[in-house]
Amino acid sequence: MAAKQKAPSYHYDAIVIGTGPGGEGVAMQLAKAGKKVAVVERYDAVGGGCTHWGTIPSKALRHSVSRLIEYNSSPLFADNHLSRSLTFSEIMRHASGVVNSQTRLRSSFYDRNRVTLFHGEASFIDAHTLQTVREDGSKDIVTAGQIALATGSRPYTPKDIDFNHPRIYNSDTILSLKHDPKSIIIYGAGVIGSEYASIFRGLGVKVDLVNMRDRLLSFLDTEISDALSYHLWNNGVLIRHNETYSSVETTDDSVILNLESGKRMRADCLLFANGRTGNTDKLKLENIGLQADSRGQLKVNENYQTDVENVYAVGDVIGYPSLASAAYNQGRFAAEAMLAGKTHASLVADIPSGIYTIPEISSVGKTEQELTAAKVPYEVGRAQFKHLARAQIASTQTGSLKILFHRETKEILGIHCFGERASEIVHIGQAIMQQKGEGNTIDYFVNTTFNYPTMAEAYRVAAINGLNRIF
Numbered sequence: 054m055a056a057k058q059k060a061p062s063y064h065y066d067a068i069v070i071g072t073g074p075g076g077e078g079v080a081m082q083l084a085k086a087g088k089k090v091a092v093v094e095r096y097d098a099v100g101g102g103c104t105h106w107g108t109i110p111s112k113a114l115r116h117s118v119s120r121l122i123e124y125n126s127s128p129l130f131a132d133n134h135l136s137r138s139l140t141f142s143e144i145m146r147h148a149s150g151v152v153n154s155q156t157r158l159r160s161s162f163y164d165r166n167r168v169t170l171f172h173g174e175a176s177f178i179d180a181h182t183l184q185t186v187r188e189d190g191s192k193d194i195v196t197a198g199q200i201a202l203a204t205g206s207r208p209y210t211p212k213d214i215d216f217n218h219p220r221i222y223n224s225d226t227i228l229s230l231k232h233d234p235k236s237i238i239i240y241g242a243g244v245i246g247s248e249y250a251s252i253f254r255g256l257g258v259k260v261d262l263v264n265m266r267d268r269l270l271s272f273l274d275t276e277i278s279d280a281l282s283y284h285l286w287n288n289g290v291l292i293r294h295n296e297t298y299s300s301v302e303t304t305d306d307s308v309i310l311n312l313e314s315g316k317r318m319r320a321d322c323l324l325f326a327n328g329r330t331g332n333t334d335k336l337k338l339e340n341i342g343l344q345a346d347s348r349g350q351l352k353v354n355e356n357y358q359t360d361v362e363n364v365y366a367v368g369d370v371i372g373y374p375s376l377a378s379a380a381y382n383q384g385r386f387a388a389e390a391m392l393a394g395k396t397h398a399s400l401v402a403d404i405p406s407g408i409y410t411i412p413e414i415s416s417v418g419k420t421e422q423e424l425t426a427a428k429v430p431y432e433v434g435r436a437q438f439k440h441l442a443r444a445q446i447a448s449t450q451t452g453s454l455k456i457l458f459h460r461e462t463k464e465i466l467g468i469h470c471f472g473e474r475a476s477e478i479v480h481i482g483q484a485i486m487q488q489k490g491e492g493n494t495i496d497y498f499v500n501t502t503f504n505y506p507t508m509a510e511a512y513r514v515a516a517i518n519g520l521n522r523i524f
């Protein structure tokens with residue numbers, strides 16, 4: 054009988070599990086510092102959920118739909134009486150192209166920085182040893198002084214729903230939607246559910262959005278969340294608040310969602326977008342005495358170190374804020390701690406939120422509700438996009454910018470933007486908010502000279518509007 058073949062073994066200074074933004078941040082920083090680094094990725098390409106199933110494809114889909122809406126509503130093309138339409142497969146082609154470009158770019162980072170890539174599912178043998186198993190069952194043993202977990206998260210999929218049914222999707226599998234639904238139920242009206250509601254409605258699909266809470270995206274400033282509700286409603290999305298599903302029935306080509314309130318809803322397909330789970334179940338954490346919480350997430354200290362000294366974790370697997378934007382930074386901060394014993398940086402206190410609904414939303418800092426509850430004497434400055442020359446030129450008149458500032462010190466406390474390019478526009482205010490001393494007051498926007506015509510002019514208009522309220 055042939056002797057059982059031993060898995061080949063390799064040693065590195067550090068191993069990173071996962072090639073999303075968190076893992077990439079750790080690996081690149083360590084490699085640039087001269088460390089011998091390996092990454093393990095179970096998918097066949099680098100980039101993580103961010104590139105393949107999350108941020109990038111959803112933003113590319115949204116971009117196509119937004120351009121379609123812009124074309125169909127532009128007075129420039131109104132004369133030919135032809136409205137254009139696109140199918141999900143058509144906009145998916147553009148998204149796949151972007152995913153491929155991003156994957157090529159991100160793989161070149163690993164090549165250029167001589168980071169070794171192992172393809173396979175990684176799990177712990179002990180705190181310094183990992184086993185990686187490829188799809189064909191072949192294995193490698195990889196050891197390292199330090200290990201960083203950047204395994205991300207996946208959609209929560211309750212057991213009583215058959216996600217193998219061809220008409221039931223989660224936010225990963227929706228990207229493989231092959232038919233063109235006339236109607237869709239989106240269960241979960243968080244950021245992902247609301248973004249996909251905008252995408253499908255923009256394609257002309259009848260959308261029912263089921264929200265478990267009493268308002269959309271309740272962490273937002275109330276005015277902004279109301280504006281989103283209004284625009285989704287005005288575009289034909291049916292939102293059902295305070296609802297929870299009781300069961301899901303299927304036929305070959307439809308799905309029926311039964312709600313605890315007794316309602317029954319039918320559509321061509323269901324997108325279940327309610328919650329995410331950290332990817333820790335396959336890591337055999339028990340072999341190093343580490344335990345994830347009930348949501349599959351790991352606890353870390355300010356240096357992104359878990360309870361096991363040489364094991365670090367970043368990105369979605371450690372929970373809040375669960376954003377690609379933050380995961381890149383966390384990766385770099387963790388690498389600094391792995392190199393120097395501790396990190397000197399931490400995420401900014403006010404992380405901006407970018408929500409790519411149609412219209413787009415972005416906020417940073419406090420909401421009016423938070424300031425009111427804290428009894429902060431604030432004032433509001435507001436600009437409506439419809440009054441800006443650039444918005445009129447670009448026909449992007451829907452939207453507004455709101456600046457909240459302290460009425461005595463004039464310190465900027467919050468920026469809330471609703472409308473096209475909101476997630477870019479908010480950064481101007483964020484940069485000023487983060488200035489030290491008196492540099493972070495609303496006066497900046499009145500005293501500076503902005504390019505004209507630009508959307509940035511909204512800051513000047515809002516600042517003047519707000520300062521006029523001070524007496």
Ligand SMILES: Cc1cc2nc3c(=O)[nH]c(=O)nc-3n(C[C@H](O)[C@H](O)[C@H](O)COP(=O)(O)OP(=O)(O)OC[C@H]3O[C@@H](n4cnc5c(N)ncnc54)[C@H](O)[C@@H]3O)c2cc1C
Nearest residue numbers: 071073075095101102103107175205368369375376377378
């Ligand atoms: C639909 C959607 C839209 C989003 N939009 C935005 C947005 O607009 N802006 C934003 O900032 N964020 C957005 N996010 C969130 C963002 O995608 C995540 O916060 C980000 O991807 C987290 O990065 P990460 O590095 O922690 O994990 P990921 O990007 O998920 O990467 C984890 C990687 O680890 C690999 N892996 C897991 N377990 C193992 C294992 N045992 N062995 C080997 N490899 C393993 C996985 O295959 C994956 O490639 C969105 C998410 C979704 C789902």
